[in-house]
Every structure is written in structure tokens, then in C-alpha cells.
Amino acid sequence: MTEQASVQWFPGHMAKTRRMIKDSLSLVDIIVELRDARIPLSSSNPELHKWVGDKKRMVVLNKCDTADPRITALWLKFYKEQGITAIATDSKTGKGIPQFLPAVRQELSEVLERRANKGMAGRPLRMMVVGIPNVGKSSFINKLAREKRAKVEDRPGVTRGKQWVTVSRDVELLDMPGVLWPKFEDPAVGEKLAFTGAVKDQVLDVELLAMRLLDWMRREYPEQLAERYKITDDETADLEPYDLLCLVGRKRGMLISGGEIDTLRAATMVLDEYRGGKFGKMSLEVPE
């Protein structure tokens, strides 16, 4: 199957995000980029490193509870080899969150030492958190700040909409109103963003998307697919993706008048179940 679900692309957003990040760079010590642990490549903006220049950067692989732990471990190793500090978090339960601030302090140890030498040790560490829509930015910030979450007064140079959040006695976080847009001129990137729910279904062909997802699961995670819909390899092996979708619909009794399968309903269900983690832990991208 060569056809891919295409995603509408809004170039204006990218320029706006770039401007917003650049304008705020001088206010922070480090940029924290949240990525979806299932799609660390597709959920990032490949130009971010150019925008932030030599500013310190860290990667957080959020939603790690939905990703294949074996592959997340490979990603963490991959980043380490690239000299990039990365951790994995689940912002729903808070797993991995306690490791975050120590990792930031470690990353900024030289900055902290320089400040101490200048007698400025009391100055808080400031960070900017960026991420694509739906990656869990709000959940992450809320978990991090817990009950301490509080707005800090407006500061010079901070335009309306940006807010400082106090994370701890010596750490402040700049909560940006905007989001980091991925580069999804590449249809494969757009498709993975759609699988994980980062882009709205209104701009997509839901049935095509579900067919592609089922086809991918059949290749990469056949046991989880079989388990979920009580289907066997024999039943699915030679099916075209459309027929696979029909099989899933039939298994769930999604029929319309005349006994036909309601493929739209089946497709919506498959996507909802994947996004809701019902198939278990699955990663869509593996480091090269």
C-alpha cells in the first residue's frame, strides 16, 4: 500500500513559534523539549536546535507508559551517545518526574558553578518547556509543580500569555502559550502524529488512517493486535488492509443495514483504542 493519509500543514504557525522561542531565549537557562516517547522523531521539530543556538537543551520522552519500554531504552541510549540529556516520563502517574530536576541541575552544573563564583548562587534556574500539541505539556508542568504551581509576577520582556510557574524554591518554568509545530511536510511524519492523536481527525481520512495503523501493527506487534480483536495470524495474513479493517469491524459486531461492515465506526474505534493505550505498549519509531 503506497497511499498515505495526508495532513494539512500550516506554515504560518512555524514562523510564529520560531519567533516566540527566539524572543524568550535570553530569559531562560535551558530549553526542555517534550516529545512523545512513541514517536521521538516525528514529535520534534528538526530545526529547534538551530533556533536555540548554543543554549542548553534537554529531551523528555513523555507518555513513556504507552511506548515499548525496550525501544524507549534504545532512545535514551541514542540521546546519551549524542551528548543530549534525556529522560522518560509518564505525566499521568508521575513516573520519571522525580528524575527530572536532578537531570536539569546536572545539565546546568557549569552554569550553577559560574553563578556561585560570581556570588549569584541564589538566582533561580529558569527553563522553557516546548512541545507539540497534545504531547502532555500541561500534564507534565502540573506534575512537576504539584501544589506549588503558582504564577509569578510579570517580568520585563515577557509578553502577555507567557507565564512563569514556580516549580521549586530555585526553579522557575516559562509556560509558553504556543506549541512547537513539527515539520510534517513528510506524509509519514503526519501520519504518525495522526496515529498518536497530535493532529485532529477532522483533517484526516479516518478509515485510511486506521487501515495503515492496523497494517503496521500486523507487521510490528502481531500478538497485541491478535489479542485485542481475538483474531489469528491465519485470518489476517493475506488480507488487504481494507479487509483487515472489515474483519476487525465484524469481530466487534459493527454492522449496518444489509449486513455490511460499518468501516467508519470500526476505524474510529481502532484509532481511539490505540490512542487510549488499549493495545499495550507500542513504539512507532526506533533510533537508527
Ligand SMILES: Nc1nc2c(ncn2[C@@H]2O[C@H](COP(=O)(O)OP(=O)(O)OP(=O)(O)O)[C@@H](O)[C@H]2O)c(=O)[nH]1
Ligand atoms: N498515557 C499518558 N497520557 C498522557 C501523559 N501525559 C499527558 N497525557 C494525556 O495526553 C492528553 C494531552 O495532555 P495535555 O497535558 O493536555 O497536553 P498538552 O501538550 O498540554 O496539550 P495542548 O494543550 O494541546 O498543547 C491528555 O489526555 C492527558 O491525560 C502521559 O505521560 N501518559
